[in-house]
Amino acid sequence: MSDEATRRAMDAVNRVFEEQVVGQGRFEALAEVYTRDALILPPGGEVVRGLEAIRGFWQQAAQALGVTACRLRPFETTMLGEMACEVAQGEIVAGSGTIPIKYVVLWKREDGAWKWHRDIWNASA
Template sequence: MPSPFDIVDSANREFEKLFNEGKLSELVKLYSDDGKLLPPDKNVYDGHEAIQKFWQGATAAGVKDIKLTTGNVLEAGDYLIETSSYKHSLDHGNFQVIWKKNSDGKWQLHIDIFN
């Protein structure tokens, strides 16, 4: 059985792959249906459609080559709390994700916050 770190690290590799290949409609499926994205622009992007629009705007602004470095992962029942870092063509920083385990056992980004 994979560890919480391995679960999140694998999902981060999938996020990188989908983003870097421009497959944003697939990328948003990594988020739960009620997922939220809270970037530094102080807005809350709620749900797949809003999250996809945010990432489309990021790519249009020149963000490419995302690299996620998985840091600490804490287990809390049906949630995992990740504190990690990112780097891309225009910036670098830190992020925290609360991962939610669905009824089918799949882990998805539930709340994604970065600076």
Template structure:
């Protein structure tokens, strides 16, 4: 009885530790994870050049409640914040990444905090799907869609 209880306790706790599922070459998964983390840092830093560099040349983004935005100019316009507004926190939390040749999909959750002109902050969270494409040896976002959750 004691063995059975211990076994099921270990099985249950190990499943909690490994909720994320990554499939594909480790070096590709590691680069996608690193690029996703860097993207969040670029958002917080308002580094628009590096945000754009995170996307493929023919990228498309699908912001919540908006039309599909295509190309670097539209993506730059979307991500450029007014001077009095900033993102103080942005994080991607992948649930699954699967590499299939030179493309990969990644889905999960995101969270963040916006600091407004009056100094107040608002936090937000949601879910996302990214289709990554390997361009010149680097994983970049080709399709990026997200929407909020309550």
């Protein structure tokens, strides 16, 4: 797969997160976003391990914050063979307003598809 094709595949996964998971509340679609043994490192929280725990985290967080939308804007992607590192900015639209964020996602190919394997983010000041 060329770097351009990989970037398109990654962009499609990011759209699943933005449109289906956050926009429509379809948390089952997280199986298309995260690897089975993914980790997330939320700001101010403990490490969340595995797809089921990540699904529970996002459901609770979206409800608690009143999240209605998000936008992800990668600006740097480094290919590392069967993995890739994406650095990005974005924003979360919640009941309290728009929250600017920055994040790093370590991508991994799982069953032929690119997915988020490690995910860490925090608010931009």
